[in-house]
Amino acid sequence: MTTVAVKPATMAQALTRAMRDAMAADPTVHVMGEDVGALGGVFRVTDGLAKEFGEDRCTDTPLAEAGILGTAVGMAMYGLRPVVEMQFDAFAYPAFEQLISHVSRMRNRTRGRMPLPITVRVPYGGGIGGVEHHSDSSEAYYMATPGLHVVTPATVADAYGLLRQAIASDDPVVLLEPKRLYWSKDSWNPEHPTDVEPIGRAVVRRPGRSATLVTYGPSVPVCLEAAEAAQAEGWDLEVVDLRSLVPFDDETVCAAVRRTGRAVVVHESTGFGGPGGEIAARITERCFHHLEAPVLRVAGFDIPYPPPMLERHHLPGVDRILDAVARLQWEAEG
């Protein structure tokens, strides 16, 4: 077996490379959005694409999210594979009608005759000191819309792999990019860049016996950090990275929770009406007899995303996760 070069890269670089490779492999792939051209996106994720593929394939659009996604619908109808960038999470809201009334339903409405292979990239979540409307976690809105796939990477390899899979998918995919992980580096194998689990599969990032942390996107590194810290308490925490919120991988999640008998769902999004409620309910419905404790949630507070100087109090951190773990009644542990 040959040793493959594994080199560190940032998530942003992996995403750029994913679009570049997809565009090189398939002339129908078009990138569009605000500032994606000369500027390379405000996060530089589309850096160099306009130069390499021309402005017809990496297009600076007028500043209008409904228009960007709405025209992408028409482009997809004519055989293109648009990759749409929504500049920030809360900026995507004007495009919700297009997403919900058309993008998610066109396949269904036309009995499969008009599928829309559109990828909607949404930089989401907080932790970068953004001002209002720059830090929302909007995943629950997308999850509640049948017809969309909703995926979110937590690793550099997944960022590349999931974006390539999203672009190749014949269904619309919302790719939620945790913006505070854009500059996170980890080892990535550019020789086999798509060698990741497919959309719809969760991954156990850290095996453990005491309890399972079920999480995704920006909260994955936080949970891994919490698991390290928990070792001092004698707790061996398992961390499951969902990767895909729709479809949801009941199998991997439930297998993990059955092993440990305890689960905490962790995410930045609000707890009330948030993804954690759905996930906790699914776990309870399927694993009730295996559970030693109720499924707990550690989520953002049920408040509008706070101003940057206060966001650290809102975001689920290691301590809040460990407190929840402590509430899972440890007397059953040996």
Next chain:
Amino acid sequence: MTVMEQRGAYRPSPPPAWQPRMDPAPLLPDAEPHRVLGTEAAAKTDPELLRRLYAQLVRGRRYNAQATALTKQGRLAVYPSSTGQEACEVAAALALEERDWLFPSYRDTLAVVARGVDPVDALTLLRGDWHSGYDPYAHRVAPLSTPLATQLPHAVGLAHAARLKGDDVVALAMVGDGGTSEGDFHEALNFAAVWQAPVVFLVQNNGFAISVPLAKQTAAPSLAHKAVGYGMPGRLVDGNDAPAMHEVLSDAVQRARAGGGPTLVEAVTYRIDAHTNADDATRYRSDAEIEAWRAHDPIALLERELTARGLLDEAAIEAARQDAETMAADLRERMNQDPELNPMDLFDHVYAENTAQLREQRALLRAELEAEQEQHGEHGEQKGGTR
């Protein structure tokens, strides 16, 4: 002498970057809606086209009447009639080549049928057995759009994509006067103009958005004037004058095809019927107003012109009527058959491949149907049960 002049240093000048983008004058619509019937231009119009338009108008009027009757029999959940607006509908379809695309709103069933879609399939959305009954690619007709103006950016995107691929395809997108207030209308026109996309926007100004009159909808001089702000020409046309509609739309389509970019066409027309069968139009408009518009009926206008010029006789009128009756009888008969529904279809087109969750829910429905079948025998799932 002012203070500024005394100082002598101040020279008023525009900001450095400012210059007019273009002369707006050529984009402005004419003061009066363009007309052909009753003018000298009518004599220059191809008689064959005029006869074709006439036959389609008669057919369209009959289709509207039949579909409205079907709502009363409970065969259609709802039908937004376009009676009075047939000239806009027919012209929209006839101005396009086969390779072009039509993006209709929910009221544009006639345009969809005139484009070649089966009259029954065009009503599927309104009958309630599926959200769209036809293959959009078969006739290059997008599904009827229920949300207002949201199909306009689709038309822009499709036209833009076609041009990128080197195809000389034009998209014609239809919207009502109310739809021009929606954000998607603005975004679509702006994108189209910036991209110089080969699109024609047809606004059917029929006076009312359900009950709200145009004066409460917009403060613009006319809807066609809105074009100027986007940098595209606006055209104003008598929407009840079929050859005028055809001429203006054909010009706009040709202009788009030749690389001239988008056009906004406002057709001034009137909705003779209520918004739908669920609407009470007497609450917001007078009989006198309706009667004035009845006197400007698109079929009567064209019939008068054709008859006066010896292009149409009683026999031809009767033939058109007969053709419409045959279409209506066929529509009635086929619509009176119960559609064959398979509940398992509910899960077939949500995703390319069903998720585990949908597979579970599908199994649940199947079990429910089987239990139902056991209880009621023939009332259970009959079709496609083996899938």
